Amino acid sequence: MTNISIPEIDIDTNRSHEPEDWRRFFGFSTDHKVIGIQYIVTAFFFFLVGGVFAMIIRGELLTPESDLVDRTVYNAMFTMHGTVMLFLWTFPVLAGLANYLVPLMIGARDMAFPRLNAIAFWMIPIFGIVLIGSFLVPGGPAQSGWWSYPPVSLQNPSGNLINGQFLWLLAIVLSGISSILGAINIVTTIFRMRAPGMTWFRMPVFVWAVLSAQIIQLFGLPALTAGAVLLLCDLVAGTSFYDPAKGGDPVLFQHFFWFYSHPAVYVIILPVFGIFSELFPVYARKPLFGYKVVAVSSLIITGLSAVVWVHHMFASGTPGWMRMLFMFTTMLISVPTGIKVFAWVGTIWGGKLRLDTPMLFAMGGLVMFVFSGITGIMLAAVPVDIHVNNTYFVVGHFHYVIYGATVMGIYAALYHWFPKMTGRMYNEGLGKLHFALTFLGTNLNFFPMHPLGLQGMPRRVASYDPEFAFWNVIASLGGFLLGMSTLPFLVNIVGSWVQGKKVSANPWRAIGLEWLIASPPPHENFEELPIVVAEPYGYGMNEPLVSNADKL
Amino acid sequence: MKKQTILTLAIAAIGIAAISWWVGQESYTWxxxxxSAESILIDRLFSVLVTIGSFVFLGVVGALIYAVLFQQAGKYESGDGPPIEGNIPLEIVWTAIPFVLVMGIAFxxxxxxxQMEIRGPMEHDHSAAMVMSGSGDEIEVIAKQWAWEFRYPAQKVTSTELHLPVNQRAHLIxxxxxxxHGFYIPAFRxxxxxxxGQAGNFEFTPILAGKYRLRDSQYSGTYFAAMQANVVVEPAADYQNWLRRSAATTPAIAHNTAFAEYNQKSTRAGWKTIVPAAPPIVNYSNPND
Amino acid sequence: MINTSEIDNSIESAAQNIAHHDESDNRMFGFIIFLLSESVVFLGFFIGYYVYKTNAVDWLPAGVSGLEIREPAINTVILVSSSFVIYIAERCLRQQNLWGFRFFWLLTMLMGSYFLYGQIIEWQGLKFGFTSGLFGGTFYLLTGFHGLHVLTGVLLQSLMLIRSFIPGNYDKGEFGVEATSLFWHFVDVIWIILFLLLYVWQ
Known part of the structure; x- marks a missing residue:
């Protein structure tokens, strides 16, 4: 053990000059915990920005006519809403959680490449500014949807070389580089920085899920990059890769795009599965049901995610055999997902439930995830998809995934680890209010989209036939409620961070390496590296997790 | 397991199944x-999916609600639940059943x-030859930013409203x-x-006379939402009548929402847009569009 | 006093060695992941090329009958053999033969630079441009994107060459040298595929 504990002393003295107060959050810190919080806070800012765009969209859709904003503005709004929410909110906030939690959970003192980590983070505000800055160029921001399908994305009415679409592509490429750097860092950390005794099947499921998600980034993002480079050449240099007028093939872009962007959904949802798997055992006081199967099912999802992308293109001029093939692969992905859902129910069942805010969010998220999974299977069935593809049914489905399951899961994680990150407890009453408003708002906002889609209302429309007005008004009211629901959260987090009740190392009586050390954890996390001797969810078993708990 | 537990579970399962069946029947009204003939098949499939989906959803949510109601820890209770780490037979069952289920759904x-016999667009190469030798009742559907135009080449009729005879297979190009653009008629599913650059064949059979909406379903730019047209399905005699009357009418400029809106001075600030195509000049257009 | 501090020093340097070694291993692991990920970009372009070529109606632009294969073949031989030269350079470094390393390393750089030169000469002699249909677009995109990688490789190599003159710098092996060498092999393999696709398969 001595040869392991010595280099840390050395590193400690090297790095102790970094400021330890609030200022460290505004500098080029290489501490994974600081970077994690930087990610989360930056991402939340962009969440609010994307939310404002969503409010404008819902405001326009209150009435059937296009009467609130100009159609070009509306189109820019849904383009930017999707782009900001994916690339500046969900990816970064989950990268932040992974950054904060993975080293703690596997018993490492930091990520494998701390400086690379900081660089990857600081690219986020940079491309965020590029993207939001595109509102200022003549012609406005990109208006071709976050898919940016050519030829629409190649049309350039302003005639400028530096236009919204160009800046959009630039931001996406920067985002891709940032994500690749992050993915390399996280994968290397998980493979090579685990504490003694932390074997693969002693890793918390969150770590498994993050690993699976980041592997997707590594093989998926480069494909998107290749497709985006071709689009950029068409847009800037006048090549004809996607221009049908000059012999190009616009459908090829769709393949490039969805080869990444469908798996991207798993990049988002897998860590949330991880969060569910961490939280249910804590608040049900029972071991995770079928831990090994749940862990491995994440990797199975990673594998399957590479062979389902065409289901986004069932109506795009796809031959019949391809439609059938990808319908079967898509159906298959519900098997490992189903395993997880049943395992969570098995974990909760028969436990001693505590309905603290994190548990409420996690259970609410689970319910909405099950709903979205069922609509997902409907969408996978080609005949049904031919009808509802590109309608509000799809919009409803993926907002249940992305808001109902993902955002709820992220909130659950933020409440759950808030005491660990800050050393203080949040306000439970405000937390429950936040949950109630979010749960109600989400369902009011996104459920009406399903009947709208079944009735045949296409997505991305600024105006619609009056017959759709009823459900749209309800959805808009739900949307505004959802916007308001962030207020108690903000008040709670800011207030509690400043003057919340101080907490011990482990206020939830949770099992996990991160709960064995102080709240907030010290600079290099562990005095002595933990020696792990047990599986991660030993609730009710009275067995120690590590053999050197008092020396950490 | 006790007899009573099994009985309770069975009753719950039957109850959930009954509700699911009812929801599945309800789904036809959504x-x-x-x-179209195709819509009957699709609605039936959807109803089956709704029934199965409701059963799964109610089962999972029912279990969660039961746990929340009856399995909460007491306020000052700090013990743990039973340390059950898994159950191999149960895990095999809940892997196998979903697998069989989704494969069944896929088949x-x-x-x-x-049964729908949709002719996919990739088959257009050889079917192009078939169209040539076809019955001559193909209808050309032209989509441009942001207008629909329908051409009946055999009858030399152009229109901004799609007319189709009921109970006859429609052949569109x-x-x-x-x-x-996306050709989408919700009532036909x-x-x-x-x-x-790729002319695609499309076939289906309208079975119910009436007036429906055709919508652009693939986002096509600024006036995307305004790109709609009427579809009129009528008895064969009326259809032939309409064709004859239209052929006799001199072509005139049709109303086009995108074009009209573009040329109207707007008070709202917006960005520069692609200029809408000139409204189609057609034999028939419905002035009330 | 002296004794303990000496022991401390030796333990510390041993520990530093371990830490350094570990970190360098991590970096190699990370770099390999990066290369795997990067190869997917090329894979994407290759698939795009395949799809375009097999589906296009007018593949070659008017007045172009195909690509001259002789000069690029010579170029290919040079680039591929440079992979062996860089391997020799690496072996020299492992045997602490610093001058041998510098010689073969520089030779690799020259071969890489000649490849780039040959590429530019070829580009200048072509009768079609980047915007000449799908053929021109994919040709310049593939060769250009690969050329960018060769250029990056040569720049990395010159950096490693300069750093070899810092006394004692490469005594314990050097992650940068190993990574650059691996990168060079990667660029080489990509070129072989590219050569087969672009020049041989016509």
Missing amino acids: FPPQA YSYKIYD LKAQDVI LKQDMIP
Whole structure:
């Protein structure tokens, strides 16, 4: 053990000059915990920005006519809403959680490449500014949807070389580089920085899920990059890769795009599965049901995610055999997902439930995830998809995934680890209010989209036939409620961070390496590296997790 | 397991199944009218999916609600639940059943798809020859930013309203002129993207006379939402009448929402847009559009 | 006093060695992941090329009958053999033969630079441009994107060459040298595929 504990002393003295107060959050810190919080806070800012765009969209859709904003503005709004929410909110906030939690959970003192980590983070505000800055160029921001399908994305009415679409592509490429750097860092950390005794099947499921998600980034993002480079050449240099007028093939872009962007959904949802798997055992006081199967099912999802992308293109001029093939692969992905859902129910069942805010969010998220999974299977069935593809049914489905399951899961994680990150407890009453408003708002906002889609209302429309007005008004009211629901959260987090009740190392009586050390954890996390001797969810078993708990 | 538990579970399962069956039957009412032969097949498939989905959803949510109601820890209780780490037979069952279930759904969907006999766009190469030798009742559908135009070449009729005879298989040739558009008639449950430069064949059978909406389903730029047209399904005699009357009418400029809106001075600030194509000049257009 | 501090020093340097070694291993692991990920970009372009070529109606632009294969073949031989030269350079470094390393390393750089030169000469002699249909677009995109990688490789190599003159710098092996060498092999393999696709398969 001595040869392991010595280099840390050395590193400690090297790095102790970094400021330890609030200022460290505004500098080029290489501490994974600081970077994690930087990610989360930056991402939340962009969440609010994307939310404002969503409010404008819902405001326009209150009435059937296009009467609130100009159609070009509306189109820019849904383009930017999707782009900001994916690339500046969900990816970064989950990268932040992974950054904060993975080293703690596997018993490492930091990520494998701390400086690379900081660089990857600081690219986020940079491309965020590029993207939001595109509102200022003549012609406005990109208006071709976050898919940016050519030829629409190649049309350039302003005639400028530096236009919204160009800046959009630039931001996406920067985002891709940032994500690749992050993915390399996280994968290397998980493979090579685990504490003694932390074997693969002693890793918390969150770590498994993050690993699976980041592997997707590594093989998926480069494909998107290749497709985006071709689009950029068409847009800037006048090549004809996607221009049908000059012999190009616009459908090829769709393949490039969805080869990444469908798996991207798993990049988002897998860590949330991880969060569910961490939280249910804590608040049900029972071991995770079928831990090994749940862990491995994440990797199975990673594998399957590479062979389902065409289901986004069932109506795009796809031959019949391809439609059938990808319908079967898509159906298959519900098997490992189903395993997880049943395992969570098995974990909760028969436990001693505590309905603290994190548990409420996690259970609410689970319910909405099950709903979205069922609509997902409907969408996978080609005949049904031919009808509802590109309608509000799809919009409803993926907002249940992305808001109902993902955002709820992220909130659950933020409440759950808030005491660990800050050393203080949040306000439970405000937390429950936040949950109630979010749960109600989400369902009011996104459920009406399903009947709208079944009735045949296409997505991305600024105006619609009056017959759709009823459900749209309800959805808009739900949307505004959802916007308001962030207020108690903000008040709670800011207030509690400043003057919340101080907490011990482990206020939830949770099992996990991160709960064995102080709240907030010290600079290099562990005095002595933990020696792990047990599986991660030993609730009710009275067995120690590590053999050197008092020396950490 | 105790006898009583099994009984309770069985009763719960039957109850949930009954509710699911009812929801599945209800699902037929969530759609527009069934105006094509294909829509009957799709609605039936959807109803089956709703029934199965409701059963799963109610089962999972029911279990969670039960746990929340009856399995909460007491306020000052700090003990743990039973340390059950898994149950191999149970895990095998809940892997196998979903696998069989989704594969069954996939096969059923495949059968439905087969019955629909949708001619995929990639088959257009050889079917182009077939169109040449066809009965001569093909209708050309032209989509451009942002107008629909329908051509009946045999009768030399052009229109901004799609007229189709009821209970006859319709043969359409889809042509997009600038960007990708989507041909979507919700009442027919049918949708097909139109790729510029690739004329695609599309076939279906309308079975219910009436007036329906055709919408662009693939985002096509600024006035995308305004790109709609009426579809009129009528008895064969009326259809022939309409063709004859239209052929005798001199072509005139049709009303086009995108074009009209573009040329109207707008008070709202916006950005520069692609200029809408000139309104089609057609024999027939409905002034009330 | 002296004794303990000496022991401390030796333990510390041993520990530093371990830490350094570990970190360098991590970096190699990370770099390999990066290369795997990067190869997917090329894979994407290759698939795009395949799809375009097999589906295009007018593949070659008017007045172009195909690509001249002789000069690029010579170029290919040079680039591929440079992979062996860089391997020799690496072996020299492992045997602490610093001058041998510098010689073969520089030779690799020259071969890489000649490849780039040959590429530019070829580009200048072509009768079609980047915007000449799908053929021109994919040709310049593939060769250009690969050329960018060769250029990056040469720049990395010159950096490693300069750093070899810092006394004692490469005594314990050097992650940068190993990574650059691996990168060079990667660029080489990509070129072989590219050569087969672009020049041989016509």
